[in-house]
Amino acid sequence: MAVALTELRLLIVEDEMMVAMMLEDMLADLGCVVVDVAATLPRGLALASNASVAFNGAILDVNLGGDKVYPVAEALAARSIPFFFATGYGLAGIAESFSRVPALSKPYNVGDLERMLTVVFSRSAEAGG
């Protein structure tokens, strides 16, 4: 089942300024709305656990200046919000408990990103429907 990327309202957690800006641009080109960008774990966690921030998906960098993003991932999982990782550590760098979460390897291009969005959010749409 195809998912309309234009319906996606996304939270980005990414500590590299330049990478976050590129991701924002790529998502804008794909018609997605970026609700907010968090560069630190505390801010990411605050946004992910705040029910008043309206978003239906998230893209998480694994390493946030030395902190691991997993608490954010747990908060999202608890709210059943689908997400995937974007990481420079490669798939082996992801903790065992999140090894089933899809991961996009840096650097990626807009095509890789679009495929990942489609896979992750179609899957969640099927699971939800």
Next chain:
Amino acid sequence: MAAALLLAGLGLAFVNEGQAKAQKLREVAVQAEILAGSVSGALAFDDQQAAQEYVGALRANRDVEAVGVYDAAGKLAAGYSRPNNPLPQVNTVRPPVFDGAHLTVTVPVAQGDARLGSVYLRTLTEPLPRRLARYAGVGLLILMASLVVAVFGVSNASLSEAHRKLQAEMAERALTEEALRKSQQAEAEAQVAIATERGRAALRQSEQQLELAIRAGRLGNWVLDLKTKRLAASEFFRATFGVGPEEAFDRYQELAARVHPDDRARQQKEMDKAIAQRTDLESEYRTVTPDGETRWILVRGRADYDDEGAPTRITGVSLDITARKSADERQRLLLDELNHRVKNTLATVQSIAIQTRRTADSASFEAAFLSRIAALGQAHDLLTEVSWDGAALKDVIARTLAPYLADGDAERVALSGPNVRLGPNAAVSLTMAFHELATNAGKYGSLSVVAGRVNVAWEVDSLIDPTVVEIDWRETGGPPVSQPSRRGFGSRLVETGLAREFDGQVELTFAPEGLRCHMHLPLSRKMQLAA
């Protein structure tokens, strides 16, 4: 009477022969047992040279025709044989065999319960001419006695005299033979003693060398009896596990209990596999010492098997490889980190390329792109100088403004503030941000004219907010500034990107007298005030 004498003589010869055989068998069996004892060490350590020395020592005994030492598989490990007395290629232990004048004895070589191999020893029971001479002597006596009886007929006295003489002579003969046998036995024992002493000396030497190698290599050694599960461990092996000399450590269970729980199943599997497939055991596992220290241990060993092919024991050495393991771990972490940084840098370069293309026209793309990549390179140079830990904020700003300081007009740029240290990401981001500000100032702002100046001041105000760095970029003396018609890459990077990365606020003010940029950046792990 003559017939009775003949019979008695034959009987005597027969008994005599039987006793000689039994005596010889005892001697040869003792000789074989001593050899087996001597070569057990050589077989255990697979030292063929030592085994050959023990075998060679028996060369002095001329009765020995062939002697061989065989390993546990029954294959010849060392041997010696006289011409026309070939050694069997494969030896099996079986009861002693007399064939003619030859005696063959085979005995197992063992240490404790473990079967290490076997010994094959073939000797002459007695040289044939000597035995013939002995039989001829006895035969001649009997013949003579018979003649005496036949010729002198009925003379009782002479018969008893002859009989007495015969008996005396036979007794004398027996004494001579007994003496001869004793001297032969003494000679054989002396030879065995010499060989054994030599063997012991060689064994002692090889044991000392092994001990030296074990100490120098910090090797522990151990033997595990696979039937009784008893463990014999050296002091070093115990020390590797942190086991004191008085603690019990002689059962396999006690060893297994000290293997790290996460490694226990694997360690057992590796040992079972080595035993089943008859391969060398090589296993690396962790142990936690009673002091709570985790150590990595490398164990190498090999199993022995009995004649039925059942494993009897496993012998091996151990080595504490904790230092190597932690070096491996450090290297792995470094490689992971390097990989992460390279990937992130590539993503940053990609981002710069895409965003430069979005905001620059095709004529200016190359120059703008290369200048930004150069700034990125500059940040990496600076980080390398401080081993990727704690670049100074002042150095970051100074380097981005370096092109405008090159002419010796340092008074155009003033930098002041406390020593603020930056983590790798913060250093890269601030380099990119100040590069945009400096480039803009050089192209359109105060640094585009000779009289223009840039003043950068930063402070951490301990009274107002000790957790925030306030950075103020102020241009003066440049051409009048007006609000730009559209927001470029630089503005977005500084105002949005930088603010987000530090969870702070950044404000650009296009004041007519000169551009101002105020950064309100909270201190964090990535940006700290140096003590």
